[in-house]
Amino acid sequence: MIRQLLGRLACGAGSAAIGAALLAGCAGAPPVEVSGSNAAVQAGANAPEALLARMSLERKVAQLVMPDIGSITPDDVRQYRFGTILNGGNSGPGGDDKAPASDWLRLADEYWEASTAPLPGGEPVIPAVWATDAVHGHANVIGATVFPHNIALGATGDADLIRRIGAATAVEIEVTGIDWTFAPTIAVARDDRWGRTYESYSEDPALVSRLGAAMVEGLQGRPGEPGFLGAGKVAATAKHFFGDGGTAQGVDQGDV
Structure with a gap:
């Protein structure tokens, strides 16, 4: 529903x-x-x-x-x-x-x-x-498929691979009765001292955009096409929106 x-x-x-x-x-x-x-x-x-x-x-x-x-x-x-x-x-x-x-x-x-x-x-x-949080597979659940993290997936530059990983992840999420994942992470890492650099597909925003879109399509399907957010699909969330990865000396938290 x-x-x-x-x-x-x-x-x-x-x-x-x-x-x-x-x-x-x-x-x-x-x-x-x-x-x-x-x-x-x-x-x-x-x-x-x-x-x-x-x-x-x-x-x-x-x-x-x-x-x-x-x-x-x-x-x-x-x-x-x-x-x-x-x-x-x-x-x-x-x-x-x-x-x-x-x-x-x-x-x-x-x-x-x-x-x-x-x-x-x-x-x-x-x-x-x-x-x-199923960012590179439904990794919180024992027995689920855990894929390489985003830094490795980004190195492939293969949008079709990312799309198929998203589709496989969606099926395994659905099996556990969950409808929504906080993925993909579309961070654009700018400083390797950042402790979550591995969550970034690339420092190239164009590549991050292309692979992030492919992950969304794998998780949800494509709007207007059969199966969009239907059986075997879950809602995606592009995160963490503004500034994620664009750190100052690798620090992403603190007082403003």
């Missing part, structure tokens, strides 16, 4: 557009066949603005919170209705970062069921979206 909704959006759509699609598509009731004026009434009732008007302030705030799986349970999701969920480094189901894929899938199902449970008073039900 989440991928079907995301598939209606262009690759470059922002979080507001994604939120609107989720609101419009997941109002807490199954679709009903209607026609004529009744269809217009239903469309108005399911417009994002109308749905937001039925949400409490607490629910709206929760939609902007992304807790780590090490900090929340399905019961927490049921109570607070977080909009997104993250598994960061060394996080795993039940605190076990060596949990098998079946445990990841079970937890994903539990989060989904908790986030889609009916709410009192007709409040809209919005499924939580789980995101993972």
